Amino acid sequence: MRTGIYLLGAMGGILALGSFGSVDVYHTPLFQLLLIILCINTALCSLERLWRNRRGRNNLPGSQHCAFIFRETVSAPIAAQVTALKSVLEGEGFKTALHQGDGKSLLYGARNLSGLWGTCCAHFSMVFIAAGVLIGAQAGFETTITLTEGSSQNITYKGEQALAVRLNGFSTLYYEDGTVSDWLCDVSVQRKDEAEVRRVIRINHPLSVGLTKVYLASQGVLIHTRLLDGDGRPLMEWEGAPGEKAMLGGRVLRILRYLPDYDPSQPMAGKSPQPRNPYIIYTLSGEYEPEKPVAVPVNVAQPLAGEATSLVFSVAPVVGVHVKADPGLPLVWGGFGMLLVGFFAVYYLPYRQIWLQFAQVKGRLEIVCAGSGPGLENIEDKIRRCLKGSDNC
Numbered sequence: 001m002r003t004g005i006y007l008l009g010a011m012g013g014i015l016a017l018g019s020f021g022s023v024d025v026y027h028t029p030l031f032q033l034l035l036i037i038l039c040i041n042t043a044l045c046s047l048e049r050l051w052r053n054r055r056g057r058n059n060l061p062g063s064q065h066c067a068f069i070f071r072e073t074v075s076a077p078i079a080a081q082v083t084a085l086k087s088v089l090e091g092e093g094f095k096t097a098l099h100q101g102d103g104k105s106l107l108y109g110a111r112n113l114s115g116l117w118g119t120c121c122a123h124f125s126m127v128f129i130a131a132g133v134l135i136g137a138q139a140g141f142e143t144t145i146t147l148t149e150g151s152s153q154n155i156t157y158k159g160e161q162a163l164a165v166r167l168n169g170f171s172t173l174y175y176e177d178g179t180v181s182d183w184l185c186d187v188s189v190q191r192k193d194e195a196e197v198r199r200v201i202r203i204n205h206p207l208s209v210g211l212t213k214v215y216l217a218s219q220g221v222l223i224h225t226r227l228l229d230g231d232g233r234p235l236m237e238w239e240g241a242p243g244e245k246a247m248l249g250g251r252v253l254r255i256l257r258y259l260p261d262y263d264p265s266q267p268m269a270g271k272s273p274q275p276r277n278p279y280i281i282y283t284l285s286g287e288y289e290p291e292k293p294v295a296v297p298v299n300v301a302q303p304l305a306g307e308a309t310s311l312v313f314s315v316a317p318v319v320g321v322h323v324k325a326d327p328g329l330p331l332v333w334g335g336f337g338m339l340l341v342g343f344f345a346v347y348y349l350p351y352r353q354i355w356l357q358f359a360q361v362k363g364r365l366e367i368v369c370a371g372s373g374p375g376l377e378n379i380e381d382k383i384r385r386c387l388k389g390s391d392n393c
Contacts, residue, residue: 003041007034007037007038007041008038010034011031011034011035011038027137032134032137032138035130035133035134036130036134038126038130039126039127039130039131039134042123042124042126042127042130043123043124043127045123046120046123046124049119049120049123050116050120057097057099057108057110058099058106058108059106060106060355060357060368060370061355061370061372063370065372066370066371066372067371067372067373067374067376068369068370068371068376068380069368069369069370069371070368070369070384071366071367071368071369072366072367072369072384072387072388073361073364073365073366073367074364074365074367074387074389075364075365076365077365078105078358078360078365081358081365081367081387082098082105082107082356082358084386085107085356085383085386085387086098086107088379088382088383088386089107089109089354089379090109092111092378092379092382093111094109094110094111094352094354094379095109095110095111095113096108096109097109103359103360104357104358104359105357105358105359106355106356106357106358107354107355107356107357107358108353108354108355108356109353109354109355109356110351110352110353110354111351111352111353111373112349112350112351112352113351114345114349114351115345115346115349115350115351115352115373116351117345118341118342118343118344118345118346118349118351119342119345119346119351120342121338121339121341121342121345122338122339122342122343122346123342124338125335125336125337125338125339125342126335126339127335128331128332128334128335128338129331129332129335129336129339130335131328131331131335132328132329132330132331132332132333132334132335133328133332134328135327135328135331136326136327136328136329136332137328139327139328140324140325140326140327140328141155141157141162141323141324141325142322142323142324142325143155143322143323144217144320144321144322144323145165145320145321145323146318146319146320146321147165147166147167147318147319147321148167148222148316148317148318149167149168149169149170149316149317150167150168151166151167152164152165152166152167152188153165153166155323157325160192161192162191162192162212162325163189163190163191163192163209163212163323164189164190165187165188165189165214165321165323166187166188166189167185167186167187167319167321168186168187168188168198169185169186170183170184170185170186170219170317170319171183171184172184172219172273174273174274178272178273178274179272179273180273182202182203183202183203183216183219183319184200184201184202185200185201185202185216185219185319185321186198186199186200187199187200187201187207187214187321189207189209189212189214191209191210191212194209197209201214201215201216202216203216211325211326211327211329211330212323212324212325213323213324213325214321214322214323215321215322215323215324216319216320216321216322217319217320217321217322218319218320219317219318219319219320220241220242220317220318220319220320221241221242221258221315221316221317221318222239222240222241222315222316222317222318223239223240223241223242223255223258223280223313223314223315224237224238224239224313224314224315224316225237225238225239225240225246225253225255225311225312225313226311226312226314227248227309227310227311228301228309228310228311228312229308229309230308230309232301235309236248238253240255241255241318242255242256242257242258243255243256248284250286251284251285251286252283252284252285252286253282253283253284254282254283254284254285254291255280255281255282256281256282256283256293257280257281258278258279258280258281258315259278259279259280259281259295260272260273260274260275260276260277260278261273261274261275261276261277261278262277262278262279262295262297264295267281267293267295268281277297278297278298278315279295279296279297279298280295280296280297280298280313280315281293281294281295282294282296282311282313284304296311296313298313298314298315299312299313299314300312350373350374350375351373352371352372352373352374352375352376352379353371353372353373354369354370354371354376354379354383355368355369355370355371356368356369356383357369367387369383369387
């Protein structure tokens, strides 16, 4: 138990140090080694607890392990007292067993054995959770890719293709007031040697293929820029998101914003998110030319002042797709399920034990009674009254 506490403290310290840096401590060999040691330690402690409980049925426990312990001396025969006390225990729902040896008799009673297994279940749940984390860290992967309509991308893991993701279509839903209500992303996913799975996903509604989930992580636009000569032939092409910049000859082209519904009265905000009147706001600056925002419509060639060239902007929807595969997830969820079952059994079906040792001492019968577990006040009182002969037991 003490070793487990030290291990948890060491893991907590590593996680605290990792929060101050950029190191992924969950995938470091040291953290995974501590997890393995914690699993082994927890399993051994649980097995040792079961074995100690099994052996403890035939032996009176020490006072440090008891909820109560007392000694009484009576003059009644052993057989009569054993029968009477056995009847008391069984009347309270205890299962009893009588052990004899070394001139002594030991009456053992146990109630709610499920509480004992609940404790072991709670302990072993940590082993399952830790094992799931280890498997997920070693055999799982997590990545985010960017897709435009009609494009696809292969995701590789450890040099092999894990799956292919394709964006078939993307659409935006609006409320009556023009604000966005949802984004719908039509994606297809195919794992190696398996049939393709196609589904429409949206925020918090991923596509699941086995233990792999595909989430809609973000949405935006990709702006395609073309520089045309006087005859309309392309001189240069570039793609980027709003906020990015590119070199255009000796000048810097910076895309400031994409406005789907341009409003000249508020050129940096727009009327609504619906693509009714799409515009691009950009700057083009040189060494001696300051930046000056320019608003131009999409898909319309805009001649550059003093030059025989023009710029044409086009826009394509782009989505960020988050792909996560975690083969250890069933073990983690199973461990949490075991933990809940274990806690329920421990707190609502507590394990209780009673030991009654009988021995002849100087012609009289000496009885030592000990109990372990919560809520034993009632059974302790009944045993005391039975021994004093005030209860008809």
